[in-house]
Amino acid sequence: MMRADAARNRARVLAAAEVVLGEQGPAARMDEIARRAGVGVGTVYRHFATKEALYAAIISARVELLLQAAARLRTAATPKTAFFDFFTQIVADAAGRKSLTDALRGAGVDPKAEQSEQRTRMRAALTELLHDAQRVGAVRPDIDMPEVLALLRGASLAAETGDYPGPVLDRALAVLFDGVRPPTARPSGGNRLSRAAELP
Amino acid sequence: MMRADAARNRARVLAAAEVVLGEQGPAARMDEIARRAGVGVGTVYRHFATKEALYAAIISARVELLLQAAARLRTAATPKTAFFDFFTQIVADAAGRKSLTDALRGAGVDPKAEQSEQRTRMRAALTELLHDAQRVGAVRPDIDMPEVLALLRGASLAAETGDYPGPVLDRALAVLFDGVRPPTARPSGGNRLSRAAELP
Amino acid sequence: MMRADAARNRARVLAAAEVVLGEQGPAARMDEIARRAGVGVGTVYRHFATKEALYAAIISARVELLLQAAARLRTAATPKTAFFDFFTQIVADAAGRKSLTDALRGAGVDPKAEQSEQRTRMRAALTELLHDAQRVGAVRPDIDMPEVLALLRGASLAAETGDYPGPVLDRALAVLFDGVRPPTARPSGGNRLSRAAELP
Amino acid sequence: MMRADAARNRARVLAAAEVVLGEQGPAARMDEIARRAGVGVGTVYRHFATKEALYAAIISARVELLLQAAARLRTAATPKTAFFDFFTQIVADAAGRKSLTDALRGAGVDPKAEQSEQRTRMRAALTELLHDAQRVGAVRPDIDMPEVLALLRGASLAAETGDYPGPVLDRALAVLFDGVRPPTARPSGGNRLSRAAELP
DNA sequence: CATGAATGAGTTTTCATTCAT
DNA sequence: TATGAATGAAAACTCATTCAT
Numbered sequence: 142m143m144r145a146d147a148a149r150n151r152a153r154v155l156a157a158a159e160v161v162l163g164e165q166g167p168a169a170r171m172d173e174i175a176r177r178a179g180v181g182v183g184t185v186y187r188h189f190a191t192k193e194a195l196y197a198a199i200i201s202a203r204v205e206l207l208l209q210a211a212a213r214l215r216t217a218a219t220p221k222t223a224f225f226d227f228f229t230q231i232v233a234d235a236a237g238r239k240s241l242t243d244a245l246r247g248a249g250v251d252p253k254a255e256q257s258e259q260r261t262r263m264r265a266a267l268t269e270l271l272h273d274a275q276r277v278g279a280v281r282p283d284i285d286m287p288e289v290l291a292l293l294r295g296a297s298l299a300a301e302t303g304d305y306p307g308p309v310l311d312r313a314l315a316v317l318f319d320g321v322r323p324p325t326a327r328p329s330g331g332n333r334l335s336r337a338a339e340l341p
Numbered sequence: 342m343m344r345a346d347a348a349r350n351r352a353r354v355l356a357a358a359e360v361v362l363g364e365q366g367p368a369a370r371m372d373e374i375a376r377r378a379g380v381g382v383g384t385v386y387r388h389f390a391t392k393e394a395l396y397a398a399i400i401s402a403r404v405e406l407l408l409q410a411a412a413r414l415r416t417a418a419t420p421k422t423a424f425f426d427f428f429t430q431i432v433a434d435a436a437g438r439k440s441l442t443d444a445l446r447g448a449g450v451d452p453k454a455e456q457s458e459q460r461t462r463m464r465a466a467l468t469e470l471l472h473d474a475q476r477v478g479a480v481r482p483d484i485d486m487p488e489v490l491a492l493l494r495g496a497s498l499a500a501e502t503g504d505y506p507g508p509v510l511d512r513a514l515a516v517l518f519d520g521v522r523p524p525t526a527r528p529s530g531g532n533r534l535s536r537a538a539e540l541p
Numbered sequence: 542m543m544r545a546d547a548a549r550n551r552a553r554v555l556a557a558a559e560v561v562l563g564e565q566g567p568a569a570r571m572d573e574i575a576r577r578a579g580v581g582v583g584t585v586y587r588h589f590a591t592k593e594a595l596y597a598a599i600i601s602a603r604v605e606l607l608l609q610a611a612a613r614l615r616t617a618a619t620p621k622t623a624f625f626d627f628f629t630q631i632v633a634d635a636a637g638r639k640s641l642t643d644a645l646r647g648a649g650v651d652p653k654a655e656q657s658e659q660r661t662r663m664r665a666a667l668t669e670l671l672h673d674a675q676r677v678g679a680v681r682p683d684i685d686m687p688e689v690l691a692l693l694r695g696a697s698l699a700a701e702t703g704d705y706p707g708p709v710l711d712r713a714l715a716v717l718f719d720g721v722r723p724p725t726a727r728p729s730g731g732n733r734l735s736r737a738a739e740l741p
Numbered sequence: 742m743m744r745a746d747a748a749r750n751r752a753r754v755l756a757a758a759e760v761v762l763g764e765q766g767p768a769a770r771m772d773e774i775a776r777r778a779g780v781g782v783g784t785v786y787r788h789f790a791t792k793e794a795l796y797a798a799i800i801s802a803r804v805e806l807l808l809q810a811a812a813r814l815r816t817a818a819t820p821k822t823a824f825f826d827f828f829t830q831i832v833a834d835a836a837g838r839k840s841l842t843d844a845l846r847g848a849g850v851d852p853k854a855e856q857s858e859q860r861t862r863m864r865a866a867l868t869e870l871l872h873d874a875q876r877v878g879a880v881r882p883d884i885d886m887p888e889v890l891a892l893l894r895g896a897s898l899a900a901e902t903g904d905y906p907g908p909v910l911d912r913a914l915a916v917l918f919d920g921v922r923p924p925t926a927r928p929s930g931g932n933r934l935s936r937a938a939e940l941p
Numbered sequence: 942c943a944t945g946a947a948t949g950a951g952t953t954t955t956c957a958t959t960c961a962t
Numbered sequence: 963t964a965t966g967a968a969t970g971a972a973a974a975c976t977c978a979t980t981c982a983t
Binding site: 167284285288291292294296297298299300303309316317318319320321324 | 367484487488491494495496497498500502505506509513517519
Binding site: 703713 | 767884885887888891892894895896897898899900902903905909910912913916917918919920921924
């Protein structure tokens, strides 16, 4: 019973921290996070030794979810779309957590042991999807992971820190993907960017 | 004559602030900035009433330079390349000032009167270059400013916050630009990404 | 149980602040007040959000005591002397807290909600005592609250900011009270001012 | 010509300081005083070595004026009224310079050499007027300088720091003076306090 | 285990005073 | 001599972290 309580508290703190960081940026206070979680500061510190550790845990949880999504895509989707779907999903995830990365970077969170292990797994997952896509000719062959990572990072940051309506993000991604595909994979005349659903 | 001294001090503070912010992020202390500039804290405050005001002045100066570059490109370069050159220049500028934007955003710098006026001018400059490029068929016609801004922001953020070797950034931009160009403007077989000069 | 500790700390801070303000005037530092109270500055700020708030709390406590004294006098003393006793007590209280008012005014303490509520109660208490005294002919009938308040303020300020030996204050008050009484209430020949106990 | 300029500047600074202190209290800044005087801070410091020295000079000028008034009254008025007139004048002067004394005391201005010399002259002037009045029976004989000084200080402070409409101050002073007069000098039935001119 | 009061180093900002021009 | 830019000590206030209850 104790264990359950502790676990619930940990989860509550994590959730509260994500919200508060999104709202207040890197300046968010531990007191406030505790208040939102409905616990005392002491409890926050019982679960996360340090503010930085708490922030790192948030990232960790996020990345874990994305990794699961990557695994799912690899089995469920065709190599032709899996890479693009994953890319899109990461960006959508970022857009849904406005300015969180910002807050985390502002807080000076460094890649620690666990994080760098996750980083490795993330890279591996992405590499697989990329190579699969290249094998079936869905992605141009002269592109490589470093570029992909840079493009992914840029897209995520723009989605997270900017305030773009969904369709704008979609079209920006479409442009990006057009650049990523081999010319032959583009429908003749190009992928006309859709403007239908644009919000006012 | 004193005015000259004051102006020099102002410039020194601005320069020191840019450096220190780049190094230490939003947490940079006013004391440190003053020390680097070789002046007392009081002098920093004489020129910039507030930490936030100092940060705003840095952005302002940066944007001003870019606006001048835009004007220069419009006369000196052909519409075919001006847009891409400007885009590239902004990203290079961002790359050269690692984590400054970060620091600025972390400091909660708001778009103030002057800033928002600059924002307007920046949009105008970019719009001109974009339309010029579309007119001569260098940029696909179904792309519009919102997407361009999102792509630009993403590229700048990636360049600024990431630690990519130059060639990686170049290739990522090349991919992006391929997506921006109309299919007809791409050499058949695509723009082969160059790998020659890659740094270790 | 912690609450008891917190309350003790609050009281300590209040007491220390009263002392330090009396000694050093409005320029007293929060650090020093904390040191005297034997707590950290943070604790001072936990209990009083602001220097001004701390000062306001001191006044509040003082006035509360005087209000209790007024209530006591109304039941315990005869209307003939109660007014004069209360007046005297206020002045004595002021004399006992040298330069505190000074410090408080210097700090720009404004009448806030609670304060102005106290102010109202204080006026009410004084008004009752005044009217009682006038009803029994102990105070001239042509005097009214505004004058009484002005006289009281003057007497308190003199007592607080000046450095008068007790007998001097007593005689000054005696003169004042002679002016407040109806001529008939003065012993023929006036109230001879006592000089017996004068200190050097 | 230089001398005249310097003297004008000194006077300007003095005047500006009096105004600014009255408005902003002890916290008034030297910069602001200089600005109001239409000179640079450096000039303020040329005339007054220290903030405290400036404040002392203000008091000094004030007292000098009052001393001249005392001398004038001694020749021009009858002993019967001269004392009361002087007392009234000091209080009126205080009322006209709201919170200046406050500012000065708050600034920790100490009695310096010059000041204490003035203090002596002030006491002497008041003593003369008091004794003259006692000789002609206008002031009760059992009152002495210490009480008078205490009463005067109280009245001045009340006038300066309070916000009493003129008639209230007048009536308060009338009460005070009734206490100061021998019973025989009060018209039978007392000096009815006038209520005629009271402002709404 | 949870709580939240206490701690105090750390930061921003102010302002009297100095001094180069 | 006047000016006002520069100085930097001082002071208010914050907040991550600890620890008694």
